[in-house]
Amino acid sequence: MMLSGRGVTAVLGPTNTGKTHYAIERMVAHGSGVIGLPLRLLAREVYTRVVEKVGVAAVALVTGEEKITPPGARFSVCTVEAMPRETNAAFVAIDEVQLAADLERGHIFTDRILHLRGREETLLLGAGTMRAILERILPGITVVERPRMSQLFYAGQKKITRLPQRSAIVAFSADEVYAIAELIRRQRGGAAVVLGALSPRTRNAQVGLYQEGDVEYLVATDAIGMGLNLDVDHVAFAQDRKFDGFQFRNLTPGEMGQIAGRAGRHVRDGTFGVTGQVRPLDEELVERIESHEFEDVKVLQWRSKALDFASIRDLRASLNVAPSIAGLTRALPATDSQALDHLSRYPEIIDAATTPARVERLWEACALPDYRRIAPAQHADLISTLFFDLVRHGTVNEDFMAEQVKRADRTDGEIDTLSARIAQIRTWTYVSNRPGWLADPTHWREKTREIEDRLSDALHERLTKRFVDRRTSVLMKRLRENAMLEAEISVNGDVFVEGHHVGQLAGFRFTPIAGAEGPDAKAVQAAAQKALSLEFEARAARLYASGNGDLAVGSDGFVRWLGDPVARLAESDHIMRPRVILLSDEQLTGTAREHVLARIERFVNHHIATVLKPLDDLSRAEDLQGLAKGLAFQLVENLGVLFRRDVADDVKSLDQDARASMRRYGIRFGAYHVFMPALLKPAPAELITLLWALKNDGLDKPGYGDLIPALAAGRTSVVADPGFERTFYRLAGFRFLGKRAVRIDILERLADLIRPLLQWKPGTSPRPEGAYDGRRFTTTTSMLSILGATPDDMEEILKGLGYRADVVSADEAAAFLSAQQPAPQAEAADGSEAGDAAAELEAEVAKNEAPSEAAVEAKPAVEQPAAAETSADEQAQANADAAAAEPEAPKPVLLWRPGGGRNENQRTGRPQGGDRRQERRGEGRVQGERGSRENGPREGGRPGRESRRPDGKSDRPPRGERPDRQERGKPSQPARFEAKPPRKEKPVDPDSPFAKLAALKEQMKK
Structure with a gap:
């Protein structure tokens, strides 16, 4: 045909x-x-x-x-x-x-x-x-x-305990599936189980358990290879032999490819491999599976559909007919034909199957599936019972069926018992679905379906309890009985011996669990130590080859690798080179230990040199000489921050070339500090405090680490805690001033705000906000804003900086300010254009002088205080509300002037100030112009050249309240401006903005 x-x-x-x-x-x-x-x-x-x-x-x-x-x-x-x-x-x-x-x-x-x-x-x-x-x-x-939508890759052999999540482990016997599921439950929290012996309802529930993510592993037979859509990333073969109904044989490449192909979904790639006792696949087989190239199917199994029901003999003969089409082969006897062969030997069956209709009915009965997997003779006996009922009564005896169904209607027992009952009830479910076999098929369909569902749910519950919840005593018994135990270490450091959790490995230190006692404890520990020795060597190799991103230095002084502590830092002779102490057990020895220690030391040095690069560069500076080198050494020793009062003499002695060379290393000569702004950022500040704490046993001192979050949050000032170690404030970039600790760079911005107020002269215009008489000033909103402080806090801060307050009534202050009249503007010699040009050049000079970061900001950033503190705006609003509620006399005005302050500045008898104006004058102006410089306090309020009032008296503060810059017995003249031989000036570039500015100013004077 x-x-x-x-x-x-x-x-x-x-x-x-x-x-x-x-x-x-x-x-x-x-x-x-x-x-x-x-x-x-x-x-x-x-x-x-x-x-x-x-x-x-x-x-x-x-x-x-x-x-x-x-x-x-x-x-x-x-x-x-x-x-x-x-x-x-x-x-x-x-x-x-x-x-x-x-x-x-x-x-x-x-x-x-x-x-x-x-x-x-x-x-x-x-x-x-x-x-x-x-x-x-x-x-x-x-x-x-159709091509595959994703690729499939071979992942080699892996132990069951090291399989990745979303893996399906394939085995071909119920005992092996259960053993693997038990092992995975003990180590990874649980596994779903899919067997052909399970009812479809139970299999659906187990697959749902995996699909919904309640468990990350699926242990199944080759049933998963038949088109089930599962979210499987990796398929591992725990067995490569199966029983195909006739014999045990190896899986064919095509069968392996069909099962392995379950890995990956849609466009997501998948992997496959082997596990357990299965040997790694050879390269040829791997290539065939990855490329989906298998041997073509040569023949198809065939059995004649033209059956002869004239007699049992004729039926058997028709079943044995050979195919006439090339490519088809006669199938081996299936379950139905095997049952027919058994029944054909029974005389009573031969006597009953005398007509074609009865022979056909016998063949229908033989089609009953052998769900129970019992012996062929026993299965044939059940079929004969059903056949005789159909022949004699037309339907199956419902009393007999009710008795069989009742036996299966119990949900007690363990997994194997429930599986057997499900197989039994599935037989009667099949009977109830055969047309014409029962007098009331609807009743029995509902009855058997209800029983099968209850049994399936009970079996799912038992499987979940056994393979997902707490571990059972099965593998614990193997653990006690085995002399040679196998230890495993999971990816997260859990150490297992035969699936039993015995401790945790963190870095190179093993911590056993509490209560590890009993006769098997020594064997367990020995197996664990053996595995740890190999693991230590492997980890040492990985750490030695790892990148810097895998290592980190914590604020507690510990060095961590992939989150686990592997070393701690300790004091050494050089504060920038702390000592590294390795944290490891004795199993890490020899070359592996040396490699680990060398790698960590290299990382620590690199980390410090990277985070504290400005300080490291300064410590290696070779172009600094004399005082500049000494000042740089002090700055490195003090980790980037010096009080200017402590090095005032050295700073004054620096010439402009030395200062310029130091500025190239990021050093700023501020009004109150000599510091490196780059080190005020959170990461450098945290590392600096750690290095100081290591050097001074300060890890446990109060306040360590508490300032870093405030600094990282951009706080400009914080409420000072007297119980904290003050050094931590300084190293973190803050300075104690009254009740608050203020960030160092913010203090320099404060100095930038104060300086023009002390340089302003009555009669000139315009009068800056806060300026009073050129010698004194009042606090302004800008000062409060940048400090995030209240007026009371501001008073403490200014006193801490060495300023002295004069109390003036509000009426007197108002009268004085109203009497000040601005002087007329001097018109430029060549009109407004020259004035505009001068202004442009002033801006260019300011740009070329490279002032501090705070000075070049167009608008000071207003830092909000903490919730527990009162901001300047809130305080002002509260004062306004109070004034509206109850009128009161105007408060006196505090006028601040440079003078003998208190706190740390009392030792010098003067407020701390900078000399940036002198530096800029030396850098950007010719010598002949120095005498025309206006007198007044310099940076931070330090008095400058003497200014005379019309009455001939000096505005200079008493000697005890100003820097003593004259030798004893000499006239009260600024030593800096005494007549002396002129210095040989460096030639000035005529194209520089400084020369142009000087020329314009000379032109305007004329």
Whole structure:
């Protein structure tokens, strides 16, 4: 007989090509259709997907054990065995057609491939190995090959305990599946189990447990290779041999490829490998699986559908007919034919099967599946009982069936007991679904379905309790009995011996769990130590080769590798080179220990040199000489911050070249401090405080580490805690002033605000806010804003900086200010253009002088105080509310002037100030102009040259309240401006902005 493939399309390709999805889309595009699937579990999944598309009333589900048949259903989802022999549907699809080569079920797939057709379209879905055989037996067939949507890679051999999450472990016996699931539960928290012996409901529940993420591992038989859509990233073969119903044999490459192909979903790549006792796959097999190139299927299993029911002998003979088409081979005896062979030997069966109808009824009874996996003779006895009931009474004896169903209707017992009961009730579920076998089939369908569901739920509960919850005593017994125990170390450092958790490995230190006692404790510890020795060597190699990103220095002085402490820092002779103490057990020895220590020391030195680069560069500076080198040494020793009062003489003695060379290393000569602004950032400040604490045993001192969060949050000042170590404030970039600690760079910004107020002269215009008489000033909103302080706090801060307050009544202050009249503006000699040019040059000079960061900011950043502190705006609002509520006399005005302050500045008898004006004058102005400089206090309020009032008296403060810059017995003249031989000035570049500015000013004077 010559078959034709016209109208048949074969959609072939490896797993994860979307074949089943394509078939569903094509089926619902027709008016009616039938699709056959290899597993009841997969049929259930496809049924759900079709229902979502066309509605539950339009879809039927037909399997050997379950029937959902809505009236007028247009689409049928079936197992291949339950597909109709003939159909009038417009569409027919058969999935996993490569199973036609299976020794046990292949003849059923072959029969549907050869004879079942849709009126409009027929699809055959399967592996690419079916192309040649389909084109041979179905001439004219259309073949469409679909590529895999993702790639598959071989990951080699891994122990079960080291398998990645979202892995499926494949085995082929229930005992092996349970043992693997138990091991995974003990080490990784749980695993779902999928076996062919489980009911579809239980399998669905277990798959749901995995799919929903309750467990990260799935232990299953090869059933997962049949089109189940699972989120599996890795497939591991724990066995490579299976029993195919006739013999134990190795898996074929095609079977391995089918199972391994479950890894990866859609466009996400997947991996496969081996585990347990399975040897690594050879390169040729790996290449074939990765490229999906397998041997073509040579023959398909076939059994004649033209059965002769004239007698049992004729039926057996028709079953043994050989195929007449090349490419087909007679199938081995299946379960039904084996049962028929047994029954044909029973005389009572021969006497009863005397007519074709009875022989056909006998063959229908022989089709009962052997769910219980019992001996063929026992299965044949059950079939004979059913056959005699059908022959004698027309239906199965319901009393007998009720007794069998009642035996299975119990939910007590363990996994094996429940599995046996489910197999038994599935037999009667099949009987209740056979047409014409029962007098009341609806009742028994509902009854058996309800019992099977309860048993399935109970089995799912037992499986979850055993393989997901607490560990059982099975592997603990093996742990006690085994002389040679195997230890494993998980990726997160948990140490296991035969699956028993014995301790935690962090870095290179092992901490055993409490209560590890008993007769097996020594063996467990010995196995753990053996594994630790190998692990230490492997970790040492990984650490030595690791990048700096894997290591970190914490504020507690510990060095961590991938989050685990591996060393701690200790004091050494050089504050910038702390000593490294390795934290490891005695198993880390020899070269491995030396490599680890050398790598950590190299990282620590690199970390300090990187984070504290300005300080490191300064410590290595070779272009600094004399006083500059000495000052740089002090700055390094004090980790980047010096009080200017402590080095005032050295700073005054520096010439401009030395200052310029030091500024190139990021040093700023502030009004109150000599410091490096780059070191005020959180990371350098944290490391600086750590290095100081190591050097001075300060890790446990109060206040260590508390200022770093405030600095990282951008706080300009904080409420000072007298109980804290003051040094930490300084190292973190703060300075104690009254009740607050103010950031150093903010103090320099404060000096920038005060300086113009003390330089202003009455009669000139305009009068800056806060300026009074050129010698004194009042606090302004800008000062309060940048400090985040209240007026009371501001008073403490200014006193701490060495300023002295004069109290003036509000009326007197108002009268004085109103009497000040601005002097007329001097018109430029060449008109406003020269004035504009001078202003531009002033701006250019200011730009070229590179002032501090605080000075160049266009608008000072206003830092909000903490919730517990009162901001300047809130304080002002409170004062305004109080004034509105109750009128009171105007408060006196505090006028601040340079003078003998208190606190730390009392030792010098003068406020601390900078000399940036002198530095800039030396850098940017010619010598002849120095005498025309206006007199007044310099940076931070330090008095400058003597200024005379009209009455001839000096405005200079008394000698005890100003810097003593004259020698004893000499006239009170500024020593800096005494007549002395002029210095040889460096030639001035005529194109520089300084020269242009000087020329313009000379022109304006003329």
